[in-house]
Amino acid sequence: MKKISDSTISRLSTYYRTLSNLIDQGVETVSSEQIAEINNITSAQVRKDLSFFGSFGKRGLGYNTKDLQDQIAKILGLQKKWNVALVGVGNIGRALIDYAEFKKQGFIIKALFDNDMQKVGQEIGGLKIHHIDSACNVIKEQKIEIAIIAVPAKVAQSVVDNLVQCGVKAFLNFAPITIKVPDDVMVKYENMSIELEALSYFLTQNEKGD
Amino acid sequence: MKKISDSTISRLSTYYRTLSNLIDQGVETVSSEQIAEINNITSAQVRKDLSFFGSFGKRGLGYNTKDLQDQIAKILGLQKKWNVALVGVGNIGRALIDYAEFKKQGFIIKALFDNDMQKVGQEIGGLKIHHIDSACNVIKEQKIEIAIIAVPAKVAQSVVDNLVQCGVKAFLNFAPITIKVPDDVMVKYENMSIELEALSYFLTQNEKGD
DNA sequence: TGATTATTGAGAAAAATTTCGTAATTTTAA
DNA sequence: TTAAAATTACGAAATTTTTCTCAATAATCA
Numbered sequence: 001m002k003k004i005s006d007s008t009i010s011r012l013s014t015y016y017r018t019l020s021n022l023i024d025q026g027v028e029t030v031s032s033e034q035i036a037e038i039n040n041i042t043s044a045q046v047r048k049d050l051s052f053f054g055s056f057g058k059r060g061l062g063y064n065t066k067d068l069q070d071q072i073a074k075i076l077g078l079q080k081k082w083n084v085a086l087v088g089v090g091n092i093g094r095a096l097i098d099y100a101e102f103k104k105q106g107f108i109i110k111a112l113f114d115n116d117m118q119k120v121g122q123e124i125g126g127l128k129i130h131h132i133d134s135a136c137n138v139i140k141e142q143k144i145e146i147a148i149i150a151v152p153a154k155v156a157q158s159v160v161d162n163l164v165q166c167g168v169k170a171f172l173n174f175a176p177i178t179i180k181v182p183d184d185v186m187v188k189y190e191n192m193s194i195e196l197e198a199l200s201y202f203l204t205q206n207e208k209g210d
Numbered sequence: 211m212k213k214i215s216d217s218t219i220s221r222l223s224t225y226y227r228t229l230s231n232l233i234d235q236g237v238e239t240v241s242s243e244q245i246a247e248i249n250n251i252t253s254a255q256v257r258k259d260l261s262f263f264g265s266f267g268k269r270g271l272g273y274n275t276k277d278l279q280d281q282i283a284k285i286l287g288l289q290k291k292w293n294v295a296l297v298g299v300g301n302i303g304r305a306l307i308d309y310a311e312f313k314k315q316g317f318i319i320k321a322l323f324d325n326d327m328q329k330v331g332q333e334i335g336g337l338k339i340h341h342i343d344s345a346c347n348v349i350k351e352q353k354i355e356i357a358i359i360a361v362p363a364k365v366a367q368s369v370v371d372n373l374v375q376c377g378v379k380a381f382l383n384f385a386p387i388t389i390k391v392p393d394d395v396m397v398k399y400e401n402m403s404i405e406l407e408a409l410s411y412f413l414t415q416n417e418k419g420d
Numbered sequence: 421t422g423a424t425t426a427t428t429g430a431g432a433a434a435a436a437t438t439t440c441g442t443a444a445t446t447t448t449a450a
Numbered sequence: 451t452t453a454a455a456a457t458t459a460c461g462a463a464a465t466t467t468t469t470c471t472c473a474a475t476a477a478t479c480a
Binding site: 215217218252254255258268269270271 | 438439
Binding site: 047048062 | 428429
């Protein structure tokens with residue numbers, strides 16, 4: 001299939017969220033213009049994004065909220081639950097364990113790993129913390145498909161290398177470092193400093209402008 | 211000044227980080243090709259990004275790491291410290307208070323807000339939690355410039371509206387909802403579900419491909 | 421029923437971003 | 451000292467992404 005851009009995929013996620021909210025409110029039909037307005041984009045963008053995958057609307061009427069949500073769920077692979085491992089049970093890691101949004105979207109944290117012997121064996125939210133060295137067994141047992149990396153930058157690459165060896169193909173990385181992986185493995189980044197620096201740039205520009 | 215793309219700005223952040231690491235390692239000179247290799251991009255991209263702001267390298271030689279870091283710091287506005295407020299002292303919020311990376315980059319959390327009377331008055335990391343209703347006073351006293359929004363989606367828009375009234379012009383939003391703000395205010399998003407859903411899409415595609 | 425309004429879908433056009441090609445410059449080696 | 455190798459800077463070309471235009475179709479109103 002033709003390569004779809006990352007931006008399109010991430011907008012599909014926001015449409016999915018928008019549709020969930022509309023469905024909760026009892027809305028049954030929605031236009032591309034309404035979806036666009038809620039997300040501060042253009043309706044042409046919404047229609048173009050959807051057009052890569054098919055024709056889901058009715059001319060003159062718009063989209064059925066439930067249908068469209070189902071279609072997007074199918075596209076994004078959200079119809080199944082995903083088994084997730086969390087590596088690094090520090091401040092960030094601990095916060096993510098209780099992050100309700102993940103579970104709501106079907107991402108279930110099934111395993112915790114750390115390299116700190118003090119933490120190994122402890123239990124958080126019903127999950128035992130395993131040592132990272134025994135990751136492969138747990139990953140196979142729990143059928144882990146996605147790993148969230150919340151370890152210090154220094155060790156992030158080697159942790160990922162290890163998990164790639166165990167067969168993990170998808171990573172969400174919170175460590176501030178670019179990770180190298182084989183072509184058939186994907187890493188997505190969650191880098192809070194980068195966003196803050198973009199704000200810093202914006203504020204600096206504005207000061208200059210005045 | 212010509213509008214610089216968001217991607218360029220966020221790549222500048224990664225170059226900045228790369229340079230910090232190289233400087234720590236004692237490296238004094240670096241080529242665009244090396245910076246590119248570290249970040250999985252092309253050297254042409256690195257040079258083009260820098261070219262929007264000036265000519266910082268020496269032909270045949272490359273860039274002086276300290277010089278280039280200084281230049282990028284100046285561009286991004288990282289030469290000063292930024293005063294940050296954190297709104298919403300839940301799981302995510304609490305993790306961010308101790309997030310060392312922020313302080314390292316000069317983003318100093320100076321005020322905490324919440325609307326839960328149980329939390330108001332408590333102290334975390336030497337900072338007292340204020341009620342969100344008294345935000346404007348604290349924001350003026352502490353000269354807050356950036357607010358991190360870590361409240362539930364339902365209340366995120368109204369919290370931001372309030373802070374915009376107090377004069378805050380930059381927001382980092384963790385709530386899974388698109389926020390409306392005036393033109394002179396910027397919101398950046400940190401949306402962990404969106405990245406996970408991109409991974410879900412990727413894994414789903416791969417399964418189909420096999 | 422017929423006209424009007426709303427809205428999608430899809431190709432075309434425009435805009436933005438990335439990559440390419442190459443002259444200029446610097447360092448290193450012969 | 452001269453040739454070769456390395457590397458930037460920058461305009462041009464290529465590619466990608468977004469926006470525009472408009473025919474097709476559905477619903478509503480007179």
